[in-house]
Amino acid sequence: MASLNNISIKVAGENALIIYFSQVVNAEILAQVQEAERLIRLNMGNEIIELVPSYGSIMVVFNLLKYNHRQIRQKLCSLLAGINTLAEDNSHKTKLIELPVYYSTEVGPELNLIAEQAKLSIKEVIDLHQGQEYLVYAIGFAPGFAYLGDVDRRLAIPRRSSPRLKVPKGAVAIADRQTAVYPEVTPGGWNLIGLCPVSMFDVNASPQMLVKVGDKVKFKAINKAEFLLLGGTWPFDIEFLS
């Protein structure tokens, strides 16, 4: 286990290592993760097959035909040696992405539940949700699904006891203190509060995803007409009230 300040590198598998930055994740750590990801992609393109950043870690999968753990570990160590200071300089470079949301009980069946639980009006719930910036902690679960946090404590609500079989594409949802936009129609257990007309993930677009781990996201309320104007897909086939 190599150690660089708080960074440690451990074996993950036959052709994979995992870099741990911290067990506590905050904006500074995420900026460090983002900067490390950038440096590795830039300098180790030949060696690397996959780089998977998530919360406080990056998994590094390498080409076992040409390299071994020791070589990759050494390269990572020298590359990441100066990362702590670099991260501070780069923390302001993380992108802020604004996502429009049509918040409504019409498409957000759990808005009422969250408002009741928090003893707030629906408008107050919406204002709290759109009133802050969120960090992109991880991307996973499904292609293009970004875990954003931290949601205001008052809006935190556990996952539904039984997941919906079909959550519409673009659904904006909350689970505990995390929020997300469903990139595609999928089963899902998060609580729905609105719909985002912007596509989070498009195989044919460049880049394919709007956000990456370490970026910031802010939501902005729009009305139904704006939602449709921005190309939002109306989920005709989704039965919310069942």
Add this chain to the structure above:
Amino acid sequence: MTLALGFLVKQPGVLSLIQDAGRFGACHLGVSNGGPIDCEAFHWANRLCGNELGVSSIEVSIGGLILFAQIDTIIAITGANMPLTINGQAKPLWRSYHVNAGDCIKLGYASEGVRCYIAVYGGFTVPPVFGSSATVCRENIGGLSGGKLAVGDIIPYEKKLEVSDIKTLKLPEEYWPNYTRDLILRTIASYQQQLFSSQQQRLFFSTEFTVSKNCDRMGYRLEGPRISSDVDGILSEGICQGAIQIPTDGQPIVLMNDRQTIGGYPKIGSVISLDTSKLGQLSQGAKVRFESVSMERANDIYHFALNSFKCTNLITCDKP
């Protein structure tokens, strides 16, 4: 535009999927690798067809596939012991065959092993998504339309005039793998192993586990004594091929090709790829055991297997 020709799917079988070597470089977007569960059988199929390794082929799980050829070509079928007939005539696996337009290729149900690979001369011409044709049904990505093969699908390949002159090949019988129902999974210490007490680790490495009914391309869930760790969960992190998750119920899950890219269960180690290939040929009820190997040893095993594959000569068959 003319309709592409290839194999017409008369009967798709239980789960037949287009797979190439896998989709790499998009895990950070949440896109899983996919690819052939049994890499060894997959690579043999392509070698028997004289293909570059890793081109698009068909992975047939369990069996029940019937295809009609629309263009003359060469095919090779390797893997699980599924009865193969071409135009009703029984044929052994692990060799290549000339097939002509109109021929019927039929794979019955596997008696040993789970997955077969069908390669075609030059590979199937399936448009790549993120650089790969690998089908991951859960993500609706890859293959002909993101899912498994269906009746009436046409799996296209190119018409090559030279095929009639090419001699077919076979793999000598002594190299055919045995799909034993009793397998040792060689495992590298990794990830959160230190979060399992030495007693729990001894239990894990000394116990026989049974493959449960929940075994698919995403992961193989095993049944055995409860293995417990010092934590319930960890911050979600990247999961590699073969990683062994121990959820709170203490029953290990060995993660396979279609695994989710990140996850928050502690992991006790990772099975080497040669052995996840073998695990993927097992079905419910099979017995497995984990054996600890060092990372250096795992590296030697990998390169030795690769070298053996390269050094094994195929036998040229006489032209039929």
